[in-house]
Every structure is written in structure tokens, then in C-alpha cells.
Amino acid sequence: MKELMISPGPDELLVCVMAAAANPKDWKASEQLGFTSNPGDDMAGIVEAVGSDVLEFKPGDHVAALHRASHPMEISEKTTFEEAAAVPLAxxxxxxxxxxxxxxxxxxxxxxxxxxxxxxxxxxxxxxxxxxxxxxxxxxxxxxxxxxxxxxxxxxxxxxxxxxxxxxxxxxxxxxxxxxxxxxxxxxxxxxxxxxxxx
Structure with a gap:
């Protein structure tokens, strides 16, 4: 089986998601608007790769962000991924x-x-x-x-x-x-x- 290779864009991070959080808007979108997907917005994980224009992060960093790594922030290794995933949207x-x-x-x-x-x-x-x-x-x-x-x-x-x-x-x-x-x-x-x- 061929391994899928994903590369981040120049100003993107590729993050291995370790925890994700759901918010009221996620279930409301499904229930009230009929959306069938429920991606959530909050996640935390480990940086796998960084784009060529990214200077603030490196592979191995623990980060939390909105999905698609919008506005990522580095988290302490003392902070669990579950705790960090609850931060971004709220x-x-x-x-x-x-x-x-x-x-x-x-x-x-x-x-x-x-x-x-x-x-x-x-x-x-x-x-x-x-x-x-x-x-x-x-x-x-x-x-x-x-x-x-x-x-x-x-x-x-x-x-x-x-x-x-x-x-x-x-x-x-x-x-x-x-x-x-x-x-x-x-x-x-x-x-x-x-x-x-x-x-």
C-alpha cells in the first residue's frame, strides 16, 4: 500500500492531531442547519512539518490551534493535548x-x-x-x-x-x-x- 505524503504550504504547519474538541456550534450546525460533516475547530498535537516561510515553529513542537492550524500556539509539554484542545475557539x-x-x-x-x-x-x-x-x-x-x-x-x-x-x-x-x-x-x-x- 502506497503511503500518502502530505506537505504543508509555505505558510502552513502539518500537525499530527492528538486531541480535538467539539463546541456547541458543531452539533448546532448538524442539528439546525442540516450539515452532515462535523469537523470541529479546536485541536492540539505535534508539528510534523513546517512550510518554507514558517519561522516560529519546528517539527516536534506541541501546538494547539483552530483546524487547518489557523493561529497556532505552542503549548508546554506539561499541558495535556486534551487541555490544550479546549482553548482556541473559546x-x-x-x-x-x-x-x-x-x-x-x-x-x-x-x-x-x-x-x-x-x-x-x-x-x-x-x-x-x-x-x-x-x-x-x-x-x-x-x-x-x-x-x-x-x-x-x-x-x-x-x-x-x-x-x-x-x-x-x-x-x-x-x-x-x-x-x-x-x-x-x-x-x-x-x-x-x-x-x-x-x-
């Missing part, structure tokens, strides 16, 4: 929502004038996108953060900064309780920004 959505759509300064652009540009409410803070949104908001100084979560509230509590006024509220307590506690956490400040990570 982190990208959280970043785009906070720093492009909502217009907050990215963590590397934060100055004393732009910090503390909250309050900011993140609904679904314990999901994949929500957890990245909380962590990015903390790094960008978007406090106080009012994070709405459920069973994983303890996890969300571990990634916020209560000293900055950040709070975690449990949606299972009911709408009225959450609204009351959110107003209490705001302390009279107006809430202009909210990010619903549950869609």
Missing part, C-alpha cells in the same frame, strides 16, 4: 467579545486611565467561553466583575478578585435574588456592560 470568542465587540482595552493595552473600566457582568461564567472571559477581564482590570454561575461557582470564585469588588452569584437562587444581589454588588454604580456566554 478563548478567541471571549477575546473578540470583550476587546473588539465591547471595546474594552486588551490586557496589554491597559493603562491607569483605562483600568477599572467595569462594572462588568458575565453570565455563564463557569462555561468555557465564560471562564476565559472572566480571566481576561481580570487581566484587563475590568473590575468589578459580577460573574453569574451555577454548580461551578466555586471554580469561578477561584479566578476572580474579591478585593476589587468582584462577586460570584448563583443563578439557581432565582431571578429576583440574582438581580437583588447584583444591585447590591454594584453599590450604586451603573451597569453598562454585560456578556452572555450561554448562547
Amino acid at each position: 478563548a478567541m470568542i471571549a477575546s473578540l467579545a470583550l476587546f473588539r465587540h465591547l471595546g474594552f482595552p486588551a490586557p496589554w493595552d491597559v493603562t491607569s486611565e483605562t483600568s477599572a473600566s467595569g462594572p462588568h457582568l458575565i453570565y455563564g461564567a463557569s462555561g468555557a467561553v465564560g471562564a476565559y472571559a472572566v480571566q481576561l477581564a481580570v487581566k484587563a482590570g475590568l473590575y468589578p466583575i459580577i460573574a453569574i454561575a451555577g454548580r461551578s461557582s466555586n471554580y469561578v470564585q477561584s479566578i476572580i478578585d474579591p478585593s476589587k469588588g468582584d462577586k460570584v452569584l448563583d443563578y439557581r437562587e432565582g431571578l429576583h435574588a440574582v438581580v437583588f444581589k447584583a444591585k447590591e454588588a454594584l453599590g450604586g454604580k451603573v451597569l453598562y456592560h454585560a456578556f452572555d456566554c450561554t448562547l
Whole structure:
């Protein structure tokens, strides 16, 4: 049997995929739009070959990326492929929502004038996108953060900064309780920004 030889293009990586992740959009595309393929977007693996114009990576590197190796990032060998495969799409959505759509300064652009540009409410803070949104908001100084979560509230509590006024509220307590506690956490400040990570 003849072995299939695949070569990357000049600006591409060829990656041996060790783990892939599925996202809600994958099953929604099949269920709601009738797509029969479900390729997923997130993957992690080992670089097999690099194109002639690639300078940042070499064979043997452990990477995570969107499929077709779009925007690859090197991962530590301490990070499992399964952990790394869960990063690309969720982190990208959280970043785009906070720093492009909502217009907050990215963590590397934060100055004393732009910090503390909250309050900011993140609904679904314990999901994949929500957890990245909380962590990015903390790094960008978007406090106080009012994070709405459920069973994983303890996890969300571990990634916020209560000293900055950040709070975690449990949606299972009911709408009225959450609204009351959110107003209490705001302390009279107006809430202009909210990010619903549950869609």
C-alpha cells in the first residue's frame, strides 16, 4: 500500500492531531442547519512539518490551534493535548467579545486611565467561553466583575478578585435574588456592560 505524503504550504504547519474538541456550534450546525460533516475547530498535537516561510515553529513542537492550524500556539509539554484542545475557539470568542465587540482595552493595552473600566457582568461564567472571559477581564482590570454561575461557582470564585469588588452569584437562587444581589454588588454604580456566554 502506497503511503500518502502530505506537505504543508509555505505558510502552513502539518500537525499530527492528538486531541480535538467539539463546541456547541458543531452539533448546532448538524442539528439546525442540516450539515452532515462535523469537523470541529479546536485541536492540539505535534508539528510534523513546517512550510518554507514558517519561522516560529519546528517539527516536534506541541501546538494547539483552530483546524487547518489557523493561529497556532505552542503549548508546554506539561499541558495535556486534551487541555490544550479546549482553548482556541473559546478563548478567541471571549477575546473578540470583550476587546473588539465591547471595546474594552486588551490586557496589554491597559493603562491607569483605562483600568477599572467595569462594572462588568458575565453570565455563564463557569462555561468555557465564560471562564476565559472572566480571566481576561481580570487581566484587563475590568473590575468589578459580577460573574453569574451555577454548580461551578466555586471554580469561578477561584479566578476572580474579591478585593476589587468582584462577586460570584448563583443563578439557581432565582431571578429576583440574582438581580437583588447584583444591585447590591454594584453599590450604586451603573451597569453598562454585560456578556452572555450561554448562547
